[in-house]
Amino acid sequence: MHLNIKELPNGIRIVHQEVTYTRLVHCGFILNIGSRDEDKEQEGLAHFWEHMAFKGTHKRKTFHIINRLESLGGELNAYTTKEKVCFYASVLRDHYPKAAELLYDITFNSTFPEKQIEKERQVILEEMAMYRDSPDDSIQDDLDALVFEHHALGRNILGTEETVGRFQQEDFFDFISTRLDTSQLVFSVVGNISFEKALKIIEGPLREIPNKRTLYVRSGFHDYQPKFKTVQRDVTQSLCAIGRPAYSLHDPNRFKLYLLNNILGGPSMNSRLNLSLRENYGYVYSIESSYQPFSDTGFFGIYFGTEEKTLKKSQAIVQREMEKLRSKKLGSNQLHSAKEQAIGQMAMAEENYAALMLVYGKSLIDHNKIDSLDRIFEQIRATTSEQLLEIAQDIFHPDQLSYLIYTPN
Numbered sequence: 432m433h434l435n436i437k438e439l440p441n442g443i444r445i446v447h448q449e450v451t452y453t454r455l456v457h458c459g460f461i462l463n464i465g466s467r468d469e470d471k472e473q474e475g476l477a478h479f480w481e482h483m484a485f486k487g488t489h490k491r492k493t494f495h496i497i498n499r500l501e502s503l504g505g506e507l508n509a510y511t512t513k514e515k516v517c518f519y520a521s522v523l524r525d526h527y528p529k530a531a532e533l534l535y536d537i538t539f540n541s542t543f544p545e546k547q548i549e550k551e552r553q554v555i556l557e558e559m560a561m562y563r564d565s566p567d568d569s570i571q572d573d574l575d576a577l578v579f580e581h582h583a584l585g586r587n588i589l590g591t592e593e594t595v596g597r598f599q600q601e602d603f604f605d606f607i608s609t610r611l612d613t614s615q616l617v618f619s620v621v622g623n624i625s626f627e628k629a630l631k632i633i634e635g636p637l638r639e640i641p642n643k644r645t646l647y648v649r650s651g652f653h654d655y656q657p658k659f660k661t662v663q664r665d666v667t668q669s670l671c672a673i674g675r676p677a678y679s680l681h682d683p684n685r686f687k688l689y690l691l692n693n694i695l696g697g698p699s700m701n702s703r704l705n706l707s708l709r710e711n712y713g714y715v716y717s718i719e720s721s722y723q724p725f726s727d728t729g730f731f732g733i734y735f736g737t738e739e740k741t742l743k744k745s746q747a748i749v750q751r752e753m754e755k756l757r758s759k760k761l762g763s764n765q766l767h768s769a770k771e772q773a774i775g776q777m778a779m780a781e782e783n784y785a786a787l788m789l790v791y792g793k794s795l796i797d798h799n800k801i802d803s804l805d806r807i808f809e810q811i812r813a814t815t816s817e818q819l820l821e822i823a824q825d826i827f828h829p830d831q832l833s834y835l836i837y838t839p840n
Contacts, residue, residue: 434791434801435626437634441642442614445633446791446801447626450784456527456622457785458629459519460538461792463615467513467583467649467725469606475590476606478511479555479598484518485509486547488540493547499533500526507533511588514725515793521785524623531633534618539640543603552595559589566666566837567736574672574732574835577660582652584725612645619792621784652676652728661836668736670837671746677722677729677826680797684822685724686810688731691819691826694769695756696720696733698776703752704733712748714741726797731826739839746834753827760816774808 435447466477485496485507500507505522507530518538520530562568572587579585589595618637620629655676664670678685696704696719708715718735737745761769781787781804794801 436795436801437630439634439638441638441640442612442616442644443637443640444617444795445620445630445637446617446795447620447629448787448791449625450622453623453784454523455521455784456524456530456620456624456629457519457521457788458527458531458534458618458620458622459517459788459792460534461617461619461789461796462516462538463514463612463796464516464610465512465514466586466588468610468647469583469586472594473602473606474586474594475555475588476594476598476602477516478588478590479551479595480541480603480606481509481511481516481518482551482555483543483547483603484537484541486551487542487544488536489542490540491536496533496537500530503529505530513584513588515796517789517792519785519789527620527622527624527629528632531618531620531629532636535633535636541603543600545600548598548600552598555589555595556592559592559595562589566664566670567734570670570672570835570837571732571734573662574674574833575730577658577833577835578655578674578676578730579652580656580658583650584652584728584730610645610647611643612647613640613643615796617792617795619788619795621788621791649726655831657831657833659834661838663840664837666837666839669739669742669839670734670736671742671749672732672734672835673749673832674730674732674835675826675831675833677731678724679728680724680726682724682729684818685729686807687814687818687822688722688729688826690769690773690811690814691756691822692720692722692731693773693776694761694819695752697773699772701772703755704735704749707748707752708735708737708745712741712744714738714745714748718749742836742838750829753823753829756823757820757827760820763816766814766816766819770811770814773811777804777807 437445469476486493500520503526507520509518518534522530576585678688696702704718708718714737715735720733723730791801
């Protein structure tokens with residue numbers, strides 16, 4: 432499948448891939464703006480903006496935005512991360528013009544009506560309360576705060592009750608005007624539509640957007656210090672989160688760490704942590720490790736819940752599995768199997784065209800290019816056991832890990 436990329440005079444890029452054996456088209460705007468780009472008093476503003484994009488434009492009210500694609504069987508959605516805001520849709524191919532036009536409207540023409548701000552403020556406060564009531568979710572954010580202490584990467588994407596409670600219309604306009612950079616904005620299309628037809632609908636409106644560059648520069652993260660913190664919560668299990676900074680999006684070791692993380696605690700049932708803690712001992716229902724690269728740093732984390740009486744034993748097993756990877760190289764058969772597993776997972780993920788559309792947009796922003804899956808496979812297959820041992824000795828070093836424990840009241 433051929434990938435098309437076009438850059439407009441204002442710096443906005445359009446990436447497209449035609450997939451003829453589907454009835455759908457997936458499209459969306461990916462903006463290189465996230466929660467880490469907020470000032471302290473703006474905490475939660477990017478996420479609030481994502482909500483408000485559905486609450487009114489110069490020519491549409493909330494109902495017309497929500498009903499525009501849903502009434503056609505399509506889906507309209509958005510999300511906010513620490514470094515991105517995305518507005519996207521999936522529709523039958525005949526409805527692509529409506530989807531593209533609507534996405535353009537909510538991304539660039541939102542009016543942030545004051546009455547809707549007050550309504551959505553309550554919705555977000557309820558979302559925050561619901562999140563606090565889910566310790567499995569909140570421990571991950573609290574670990575971010577522990578690892579990235581005093582830095583924007585450690586702040587909760589939802590914001591705080593104080594900041595969310597005071598946002599007004601001008602705050603949204605000010606944030607967008609100081610953070611939006613047209614060279615850091617991509618419109619991505621994947622589905623059963625030609626490049627010519629995809630461009631015909633969206634290129635004209637996008638060309639009308641003024642060329643804009645921002646002077647804003649993200650504040651880098653430095654001076655990490657490992658920490659250990661125990662918090663009493665209204666939980667029935669003890670929850671444990673272990674983490675530290677890791678490699679950035681631009682680090683050549685990122686695919687190697689992806690592979691190593693997959694071996695340790697990836698999504699498959701044969702991960703070392705799942706086999707040891709769940710299958711061998713029955714101490715946990717689920718355990719996972721994760722690696723998330725950012726533009727200038729990254730994050731590695733492990734999460735699990737267990738009975739209070741088995742917490743220390745579970746921690747010891749996790750530490751033992753990391754130490755095994757730090758002290759002994761993988762055998763050739765183990766390494767080959769791990770590579771094939773990771774490659775297979777990536778290949779299956781490529782079949783999710785909505786996710787692929789978003790990946791293309793993010794990759795173009797982060798790397799100014801889109802590596803083919805074959806190229807990524809080559810990098811994974813070229814990884815040696817010696818390289819994985821070296822990365823394990825670095826990332827899994829016990830003196831560099833932070834611990835956050837929730838214990839029952």
